Amino acid sequence: MVDLHTLAVQPTGHGDPTRDRHPVRVALRDAGMKLACLIPHAIVGDPTMADAKALQQDLDAIAAIVDPVVNAVGRYAQSNFGRIDLSLFTDQLRDALDGNATFEIEQAARTWEEEWEASG
Numbered sequence: 661m662v663d664l665h666t667l668a669v670q671p672t673g674h675g676d677p678t679r680d681r682h683p684v685r686v687a688l689r690d691a692g693m694k695l696a697c698l699i700p701h702a703i704v705g706d707p708t709m710a711d712a713k714a715l716q717q718d719l720d721a722i723a724a725i726v727d728p729v730v731n732a733v734g735r736y737a738q739s740n741f742g743r744i745d746l747s748l749f750t751d752q753l754r755d756a757l758d759g760n761a762t763f764e765i766e767q768a769a770r771t772w773e774e775e776w777e778a779s780g
Contacts, residue, residue, distance in 0.1 A: 687732035694725045706776070712769035716762045723754035 698721060701714035727750070734749025 683736050684729070684732045687729045691725050691729050695722070698722070698725070707769060707772060709766075709769050709773065712765050715765050719757050719761055719765075720754070723751075723757055726753050727751050 698718075700718045701711065703711045703715075730752050731746070731749045734744055734746050738744035738746060
């Protein structure tokens with residue numbers, strides 16, 4: 661497991677000017693800035709299907725930010741080892757969430773709406 665405190669206080673350069681240009685570090689920095697600026701949807705009051713769709717959009721936004729990091733790792737590995745199937749490093753999070761977590765949110769919203777309508 662990564663010790664986040666140790667990681668946070670590590671110097672970035674160590675006298676090596678190429679380290680800060682490492683393609684995965686660049687992708688991580690970009691992702692970190694985008695994730696820090698992401699404002700997730702807040703459900704206020706009773707949840708609706710619109711809330712479920714907004715949460716799905718949050719997941720899509722997160723995947724759009726994180727998937728390029730995974731792709732950068734694949735491209736970096738390929739540049740060093742060759743013979744890497746880059747399709748295995750493309751849209752991995754998005755593909756994992758699509759139809760799984762996104763479907764679960766939508767189903768939960770439908771069930772909640774049905775139960776709410778039946779109760780009142």
